[in-house]
Amino acid sequence: xxxxQDLYPSRTDPEPRIATRKDPxxxxxxxxxxxxxxxxxxxxxxxDGFFVxxxxxxxxEIDALLGELASLSARDDVRNSETSITEPGSxxxxxxxxxxxxxxxxxxxARDPRLVEVARHLLGDDVYIHQSRANMKPGFRGxxxxxxxxxxxxxxxxxxxxxxxxxxxxxxxxxxxxxGPLMLIPGSQNTFVSCVGRTPDDHYKQSLKRQxxxxxxxxxxxxxxxxxxxxxxxxxxGTATFFECNxxxxxxxxxxxxxxxxxxxxxxxxxxxxxxxFSGTKPRPEFIAARENIRPL
Amino acid sequence: xxxxQDLYPSRTDPEPRIATRKDPxxxxxxxxxxxxxxxxxxxxxxxDGFFVxxxxxxxxEIDALLGELASLSARDDVRNSETSITEPGSxxxxxxxxxxxxxxxxxxxARDPRLVEVARHLLGDDVYIHQSRANMKPGFRGxxxxxxxxxxxxxxxxxxxxxxxxxxxxxxxxxxxxxGPLMLIPGSQNTFVSCVGRTPDDHYKQSLKRQxxxxxxxxxxxxxxxxxxxxxxxxxxGTATFFECNxxxxxxxxxxxxxxxxxxxxxxxxxxxxxxxFSGTKPRPEFIAARENIRPL
Numbered sequence: 001x002x003x004x005q006d007l008y009p010s011r012t013d014p015e016p017r018i019a020t021r022k023d024p025x026x027x028x029x030x031x032x033x034x035x036x037x038x039x040x041x042x043x044x045x046x047x048d049g050f051f052v053x054x055x056x057x058x059x060x061e062i063d064a065l066l067g068e069l070a071s072l073s074a075r076d077d078v079r080n081s082e083t084s085i086t087e088p089g090s091x092x093x094x095x096x097x098x099x100x101x102x103x104x105x106x107x108x109x110a111r112d113p114r115l116v117e118v119a120r121h122l123l124g125d126d127v128y129i130h131q132s133r134a135n136m137k138p139g140f141r142g143x144x145x146x147x148x149x150x151x152x153x154x155x156x157x158x159x160x161x162x163x164x165x166x167x168x169x170x171x172x173x174x175x176x177x178x179x180g181p182l183m184l185i186p187g188s189q190n191t192f193v194s195c196v197g198r199t200p201d202d203h204y205k206q207s208l209k210r211q212x213x214x215x216x217x218x219x220x221x222x223x224x225x226x227x228x229x230x231x232x233x234x235x236x237x238g239t240a241t242f243f244e245c246n247x248x249x250x251x252x253x254x255x256x257x258x259x260x261x262x263x264x265x266x267x268x269x270x271x272x273x274x275x276x277x278f279s280g281t282k283p284r285p286e287f288i289a290a291r292e293n294i295r296p297l
Numbered sequence: 298x299x300x301x302q303d304l305y306p307s308r309t310d311p312e313p314r315i316a317t318r319k320d321p322x323x324x325x326x327x328x329x330x331x332x333x334x335x336x337x338x339x340x341x342x343x344x345d346g347f348f349v350x351x352x353x354x355x356x357x358e359i360d361a362l363l364g365e366l367a368s369l370s371a372r373d374d375v376r377n378s379e380t381s382i383t384e385p386g387s388x389x390x391x392x393x394x395x396x397x398x399x400x401x402x403x404x405x406x407a408r409d410p411r412l413v414e415v416a417r418h419l420l421g422d423d424v425y426i427h428q429s430r431a432n433m434k435p436g437f438r439g440x441x442x443x444x445x446x447x448x449x450x451x452x453x454x455x456x457x458x459x460x461x462x463x464x465x466x467x468x469x470x471x472x473x474x475x476x477g478p479l480m481l482i483p484g485s486q487n488t489f490v491s492c493v494g495r496t497p498d499d500h501y502k503q504s505l506k507r508q509x510x511x512x513x514x515x516x517x518x519x520x521x522x523x524x525x526x527x528x529x530x531x532x533x534x535g536t537a538t539f540f541e542c543n544x545x546x547x548x549x550x551x552x553x554x555x556x557x558x559x560x561x562x563x564x565x566x567x568x569x570x571x572x573x574x575f576s577g578t579k580p581r582p583e584f585i586a587a588r589e590n591i592r593p594l
Contacts, residue, residue, distance in 0.1 A: 140515050144550050177474035178527050178549065218437050222554040230553055232475050252475065253441050253550045256527055257519040 006278050007162070008155050011197030016217035019192045023163040025049065025244055027124030027269070036117040045122060048231070049189030049247035056114055057170060057238040065263065066172055068105040069134055072096060083287045087138075097133045098287040099263065106134070109170075110265050116297045118242060119166050119267035126296040130154070130165060130268040131288060134172075136261045142180045142254030147221055149188075150266070151245040152195060153214050156279040158289035163189075164272040165245040172261040175234045180254030182241060185221075187228035188248035193220045213279075216248070224248055270296055303575050304459070305452050308494030313514035316489045320460040322346065322541055324421030324566070333414040342419060346486030346544035349530040353411055353537040354467060362560065363469055365402040366431055369393060380584045384435075394430045395584040396560065403431070406467075407562050413594045415539060416463050416564035423593040427451070427462060427565040428586060431469075433558045439477045439551030444518055446485075447563070448542040449492060450511050453576040455586035460486075461569040462542040469558040472531045477551030479538060482518075484525035485545035490517045510576075513545070521545055567593055 007022050025046045032042055044051040057065075072078045073093040079086060083102070085095040096102060100110040109115070110129055119127045137143075150167065154160040175181040193216040233241050243249065245266070254260065268274075274291055277283055286292060304319050322343045329339055341348040354362075369375045370390040376383060380399070382392040393399060397407040406412070407426055416424045434440075447464065451457040472478040490513040530538050540546065542563070551557065565571075571588055574580055583589060 140518070144552050146552055176527070178480055178529050180549065183475055183553070218554065221437070225554045230473070230475050230555075250552050252477065252552055255441050255443055255547050255549055256480070257515065257522045258527075 004161050004275055008151070008192050008194070009278070010152055010156055010194040011213055011279055013194065014196060016196050016220055017194040018220055019194060021163060021190045021192060021246065025189055026122055027164055028121060030121070032121050036114055037121050042122070045242065045244065048186035050184050050186070050231070050241060050243035052233040052235065053240045053242075054235045055238050056240040059238065062172055062237045064105060065109065066261070068103055069136070069172070069261070072102055073136070078102060082285070092138070093136065094138070095133050095135050097131070099134045100129060100132045100265075106132070106263065109263060111297050115168050115240075115265060116267070119168070122166050122242070123164055123267065123269040125164070125269040125271055127267040128270060128290065128294050128296055130160070130266040130274070130290050132265045134261070134263050137180055137254060137259060139179070139257040139259045140255060142260065144180070144253040145251045147216055147248055147250040148214060149193065149216070149246045149248055152193070154245065154274070154289065156214065157277050157281060157284055159275040159277040159283065160268065160272060161275065162272050163244070163246050165266055165268040167243050167245065167264065167266045169241045169243070170263045171235060171237050171239045172263060173259060174236050175239060175260065176256075176258060177232055177234055179256045179258040179260050180251050181232055181234060181260065182249060182251055184231045184233075184243060185224045185228045185248040186231050188224045189244040189246045191224060192246065193217070193248070221248070301458050301572055305448070305489050305491070306575070307449055307453055307491040308510055308576055310491065311493060313493050313517055314491040315517055315520075316491060318460060318487045318489060318543065322486055323419055324461055325418060327418070329418050333411055334418050339419070342539065342541065345483035345528070347481050347483070347528070347538060347540035349532065350537045350539075351532045352535050354535040356535065359469055359534045361402065362406065363558070365400055366433070366469070366558070369399055370433070375399060379582070389435070390433065391435070392430050392432050394428070396431045397426060397429045397562070398584075403429070403560065406560060408594050412465050412537075412562060413564070416465070419463050419539070420461055420564065420566040422461070422566040422568055424564040425567060425591050425593055426587060427457070427563040427571070429562045431558070431560050434477055434551060434556060436476070436554040436556045437552060439557065441477070441550040442548045444513055444545055444547040445511060446490065446513070446543045446545055449490070451542065451571070451586065453511065454574050454578060454581055456572040456574045456580065457565065457569060458572065459569050460541070460543050462563055462565040464540050464542065464561065464563045466538045466540070467560045468532065468534050468536045469560060470556060471533050472536060472557065473553075473555060474529055474531055476553045476555040476557050477548050478529055478531060478557065479546060479548055481528045481530075481540060482521045482525045482545040483528050485521045486541040486543045488521060489543065490514070490545070518545070567591075
């Protein structure tokens with residue numbers, strides 16, 4: 001087996017560390033052709049680690065996706081699958097992983113050139129779906145999702161070697177500032193925050209009460225947010241946010257009555273396919289991290 | 298003892314009910330004199346149940362308040378008092394009740410004509426402090442505060458007879474949309490949401506998992522928010538939000554590194570002093586609801 005060097009070690013030390021990104025953010029020097037991607041969008045992505053396209057999908061398209069999602073959520077085979085996350089009490093479906101394998105409608109969405117051509121350009125390569133899912137965050141009791149770099153997880157738990165993947169979140173409901181929207185730290189894609197891995201010494205006990213594997217430390221987060229601020233893309237249903245795999249992001253809880261649903265696709269470079277997880281753990285299931293079922297889009 | 302009619306019954310029925318407000322929102326027909334309050338602010342308050350004044354206090358004043366708050370939070374007598382709420386783990390002070398009784402600086406703030414003259418006009422009467430406190434909501438792990446009408450609590454637990462009180466929240470740090478700011482439902486001051494009180498029958502079990510006394514039901518909240526939307530006043534430190542005692546409000550949690558501190562004063566009409574709690578329970582302590590120590594400001 002080929003041994004791949006770990007360019008981004010994490011979860012090994014008792015103290016967090018900050019390292020500089022070792023990969024380009026935009027993996028091509030070519031100009032975008034302007035059909036699916038504009039030069040200023042590429043510039044924003046390179047600078048901030050994300051960009052937002054309002055109304056990338058129109059109302060009719062969003063209604064079709066919402067209808068399909070409602071049908072899927074009502075199907076017993078979907079609900080009972082390991083790919084679905086349901087709420088303990090009500091049994092309501094909160095997430096469906098590998099959504100593009102469950103539904104032609106979502107498979108077509110995953111292949112839509114408005115998404116794929118953007119990913120192909122930014123990654124400078126053919127792309128495949130590393131992960132897909134639909135999320136339905138309820139009103140009144142939507143839970144927070146703490147800050148994280150997706151890449152840190154995909155690197156350590158899935159064996160993704162390099163920072164050469166891009167996520168797209170498509171809002172299926174309106175993103176308000178108040179209903180637990182995605183928050184991103186502009187510029188954070190350039191820094192790799194290595195997370196604490198071993199149970200630390202006594203003086204860390206306090207700050208680590210909530211700490212789990214892959215959780216960035218508060219000092220590093222404060223530094224990133226002081227430098228870059230916090231961006232909260234809001235917009236109507238149909239708004240798409242493209243963000244780089246190492247961009248630090250999270251979301252607050254949601255006590256408002258307004259739920260929040262989105263479709264989420266991770267495009268990875270064909271040259272960046274996952275190998276052995278860098279944490280040495282067992283690979284996660286195929287529906288969380290594609291390993292066998294790879295086909296360029 | 299004089300028996301006072303309960304105009305706003307709550308916590309008695311197994312099903313929530315909605316009732317119309319039986320008190321005016323603005324308790325005077327006089328025009329404001331324009332020194333401390335403008336006619337359009339009164340109009341906004343009547344219509345929405347709140348209004349916001351950016352920069353009511355300047356940077357120098359805010360710095361003095363923050364300095365005083367830091368001194369108070371470091372004092373052992375303050376920290377160990379029942380009027381302080383501290384964080385279980387770190388012992389950090391999160392709230393100091395009756396803040397105006399602890400400090401001349403905050404006592405002066407409570408008596409500031411920029412607050413008192415506004416309250417006197419809106420309530421059409423001399424006013425006193427029903428409750429005061431300073432809140433320090435931390436970054437990274439600031440907890441949500443679920444929707445509630447303050448009046449519902451003050452009526453049931455403190456015996457406040459009528460809707461004739463106004464709160465003022467003074468931001469001591471910047472209120473961003475993303476650091477768990479106050480959210481209000483415009484127009485909700487006109488509706489009294491009677492909360493569920495007895496353990497309900499089986500079919501309610503689901504929705505009531507998180508239910509406690511004084512928590513409005515989801516259907517009523519959805520109705521209010523559909524009609525009025527959700528307002529999130531943001532602004533620099535020094536921004537003041539005046540809101541009517543029955544205006545439905547709450548706040549989401551805060552995972553951002555930016556903490557949120559505010560000073561909070563409740564002005565009540567001298568004619569609206571509290572009596573026996575309408576829930577029949579023992580009155581709450583003086584530092585939560587002034588009962589003995591009443592003096593017009």
